[in-house]
Amino acid sequence: MIKDVFSHDKILAKEDLKRRPKMEVKRAEDWKQTLYRLWQLMEDRKWLLIFVILLVIVTSLLSLIGPYIIGQIIDHMIIPKKFDGLLNRLLLLSGVYIALSILTYLAAFFMVDIAQKAIYRLRMKLFSHMQTIGIPFFDKRQHGELMSRMTNDIENVSKVLNSSFIQFTSSIVTLIGTIIVMLILSPVLTLLTMLIIPVMLIATRWITKRTGPLYKKRQNALGEMNAYIEEIISGQQVVKVFSQEETVINGFEEKNRNVRENGFWAITYSGTIPKVMNMLNNISFAIVAGIGGLLALNGYGVTVGTIVIFAEYARQFTRPLSDLANQFNEVLSALAGAERVFSIIDEESEPDIDNNNRDLLIEGGIQFNDVIFKYNKEQQKNIINRVSFEVLPGETVALVGATGAGKTTIIQLLNRFYDINGGDILIDGVSVSNIPRKTLRGQIAYVLQDPFLFDGTIKDSIKYGKRDAADEEIIQAAIDANAYDFIMRLPEGFDTMISGEDSSLSQGEKQLLSIARALVLDPAILLLDEATSSIDTVTEMKLQEAIDRLMEGRTSIVIAHRLNTVKKADKIIVLQQGEIIEQGYQHELLEQRGIYYHMVNSSHTDNDELLD
Structure with a gap:
C-alpha cells in the first residue's frame, strides 16, 4: 500500500471549531412576550380553552357552595334540632360534590388535549426550524445542549400547560369568590382572615424573587450536563484509548454538582412556600375559630354555622394563595424553558432564494x-x-x-x-x-470521510437522497458500489435494520453504502473527502473500484x-x-x-x- 503523503485530516471539522469563538445564547427577558407566543400555539383551540375556563369557574363556585350548605345545615337544622328537609339538603350537598368531581375531570381532560396539541406544535416548530438553520449554528453549539431544549425544556412547558393552567385559573376564581361570600356573611371575620394576606404576599415575593434566577440557572446547568453526556457517549472509544475514564467522571461530577446545587436552592426556596402557607393557614384558622367563637358567645351576630363556613373558607382562601405561589415557581421554570426554545426558533433560517434557477x-x-x-x-x-x-x-x-x-x-x-x-x-x-x-x-453528492448512516433498513440508507428510487436502481447502485455481496450476506438482505452506530458493519461496509447512496442520487458534481482512509487493503480496492465508477463522467x-x-x-x-x-x-x-x-x-x- 502506498503511504500517506500528507497529514491526515480526519478531525478537521473539530479543529475548525476550536478556532471559532463560541456564540452566546440569546435569552429573552420579556415574560409577557413568551406567554403570548405560548398562547399563539393554542389560539386555534381558543373556544375549547374558553370552555375549559368556564368549567373551572363553575367548579370553583361549586367548591364555595359546599361549605355554605354545611353551615346552613348546622345553623338551621342541627343546632335547633329541626331535621325536616335534612335528607334533601344532604342529597343537594352530595350532588354538588359529585358535579364538582365530574366537571373537574372534564376540565382536566380537555386541557390535556389542548396542552398536548400545543406542545406537539411547539416541538414541530422547533424541529422544523432547526432543519432550516445553517451549519454554522450547529458548529457553535453542543448537540446535547440542543437535545436538552428539545426534551427537558419542552417537557417543563408541557407540565405547566397540562396542570398548572387549570390550577392557576381555579385559584384566582376561588380567591375572588371566597372574598365576596366572606364579605357577605361577616365583614368582621373577613377582615380578621385577611390580616395574614400582607404576610403571605411579602413571604411569596421574597421567595419567588430568588427562585426565578435559580430556575434559569438550573435549566442552563441541566443543558450543559446533557451536552457533556452526549459528547462523552459519542467519544467513548477515544476516552478508553487514552484511559481518560477518571477525567471524564470528574468532569461529569462538576456538571452534575452544578445541577444539584442550582436545583437544590431552587427547590428549597420554592419548597418553603407550602410550609409558610400552611403555617399561615393554621394561624388564620385559629383566628377565625377563636375570635369567631367569642363573637358568637357574646351575641355579635355570628353563628356557629358562620364560624364553620369561615373556617372552611379560611382554608380555601389561603389554599389558592399557596397554589398561586407554587404554580408561579412552576411557571417560572416553564418560561425559562420556553425562552430557550424560542431563542432557537428565533434564529435566522439559512438564507435562500427561489428564482428561475430552481x-x-x-x-x-x-x-x-x-x-x-x-x-x-x-x-x-x-x-x-x-x-x-x-x-x-x-x-x-x-x-x-x-x-x-x-x-x-x-x-x-x-x-x-x-x-x-x-x-x-x-x-x-x-x-x-x-x-x-x-x-x-x-x-451534488458529498461522500464524507466518516460515513454516517441513519436508523432504518439498508434500502432506506441507499435511497436516502432519492426517496422515490425504484428497487432496481437501489440494487444496481449496490452492485456498482461493490456492496451487493455483503448486503446479501446480511440476515434480511436489503431489509436488514441498521443504525448509525451499528457495530455489525465495518467502516468499509458503511463507506460502500454511502457510495451506493451517492450513485442512486446520480449527481452532476461529486465531492469526496478521502473515502478510502483507515481501511484495509482489500476493502480499499473495492472502494476504489466503486469510487471510479461513481466518478465516471462526473465533475x-x-x-x-x-x-x-x-x-x-x-x-x-x-x-x-x-x-x-x-x-x-x-x-x-x-x-x-x-x-x-x-x-x-x-x-x-x-x-x-x-x-x-
Whole structure:
C-alpha cells in the first residue's frame, strides 16, 4: 500500500471549531412576550380553552357552595334540632360534590388535549426550524445542549400547560369568590382572615424573587450536563484509548454538582412556600375559630354555622394563595424553558432564494474567483484567501495540503454550508448564491470521510437522497458500489435494520453504502473527502473500484491524502493556510520541483508509479 503523503485530516471539522469563538445564547427577558407566543400555539383551540375556563369557574363556585350548605345545615337544622328537609339538603350537598368531581375531570381532560396539541406544535416548530438553520449554528453549539431544549425544556412547558393552567385559573376564581361570600356573611371575620394576606404576599415575593434566577440557572446547568453526556457517549472509544475514564467522571461530577446545587436552592426556596402557607393557614384558622367563637358567645351576630363556613373558607382562601405561589415557581421554570426554545426558533433560517434557477440542470463546470472566507468577522486571518481555480465538466481535481490548509472548507463552500465573504463561486457560469440551495445540493453528492448512516433498513440508507428510487436502481447502485455481496450476506438482505452506530458493519461496509447512496442520487458534481482512509487493503480496492465508477463522467473534487487517489486526478491544487500555492497537471507540478514535488518524494514513492 502506498503511504500517506500528507497529514491526515480526519478531525478537521473539530479543529475548525476550536478556532471559532463560541456564540452566546440569546435569552429573552420579556415574560409577557413568551406567554403570548405560548398562547399563539393554542389560539386555534381558543373556544375549547374558553370552555375549559368556564368549567373551572363553575367548579370553583361549586367548591364555595359546599361549605355554605354545611353551615346552613348546622345553623338551621342541627343546632335547633329541626331535621325536616335534612335528607334533601344532604342529597343537594352530595350532588354538588359529585358535579364538582365530574366537571373537574372534564376540565382536566380537555386541557390535556389542548396542552398536548400545543406542545406537539411547539416541538414541530422547533424541529422544523432547526432543519432550516445553517451549519454554522450547529458548529457553535453542543448537540446535547440542543437535545436538552428539545426534551427537558419542552417537557417543563408541557407540565405547566397540562396542570398548572387549570390550577392557576381555579385559584384566582376561588380567591375572588371566597372574598365576596366572606364579605357577605361577616365583614368582621373577613377582615380578621385577611390580616395574614400582607404576610403571605411579602413571604411569596421574597421567595419567588430568588427562585426565578435559580430556575434559569438550573435549566442552563441541566443543558450543559446533557451536552457533556452526549459528547462523552459519542467519544467513548477515544476516552478508553487514552484511559481518560477518571477525567471524564470528574468532569461529569462538576456538571452534575452544578445541577444539584442550582436545583437544590431552587427547590428549597420554592419548597418553603407550602410550609409558610400552611403555617399561615393554621394561624388564620385559629383566628377565625377563636375570635369567631367569642363573637358568637357574646351575641355579635355570628353563628356557629358562620364560624364553620369561615373556617372552611379560611382554608380555601389561603389554599389558592399557596397554589398561586407554587404554580408561579412552576411557571417560572416553564418560561425559562420556553425562552430557550424560542431563542432557537428565533434564529435566522439559512438564507435562500427561489428564482428561475430552481429548474437548473447542472453540467458540472466550477469556477472559484478570488474567493475569500472566514467563519466570523472577529477572525483576523482569512480561512480561504483569494482562491481561484476552474474545473471543467467531467474533470477530476485533487485538493492536497496539510491539515488546516482549507481543503474541506472549499468543499463546504461549494455546497453553500457557509457563504463566502468575497469573490464568487460559479457553477456553469451561474453564481451559487443565485441557485436555490435545494437545486444546488440536489445535484451534488458529498461522500464524507466518516460515513454516517441513519436508523432504518439498508434500502432506506441507499435511497436516502432519492426517496422515490425504484428497487432496481437501489440494487444496481449496490452492485456498482461493490456492496451487493455483503448486503446479501446480511440476515434480511436489503431489509436488514441498521443504525448509525451499528457495530455489525465495518467502516468499509458503511463507506460502500454511502457510495451506493451517492450513485442512486446520480449527481452532476461529486465531492469526496478521502473515502478510502483507515481501511484495509482489500476493502480499499473495492472502494476504489466503486469510487471510479461513481466518478465516471462526473465533475469531481477530491480531498486527497494518498497518492493512489492523486494520480487519477486530471488536475492538482496544492493548498497551504487557505491559499493556492501550486495548481496544474501532475507532470507540470513535478517538473516545477516545488512543494508538490517534495511531497511526492517525501512519500518514498516512485514517480513513475504516480504518473501511471
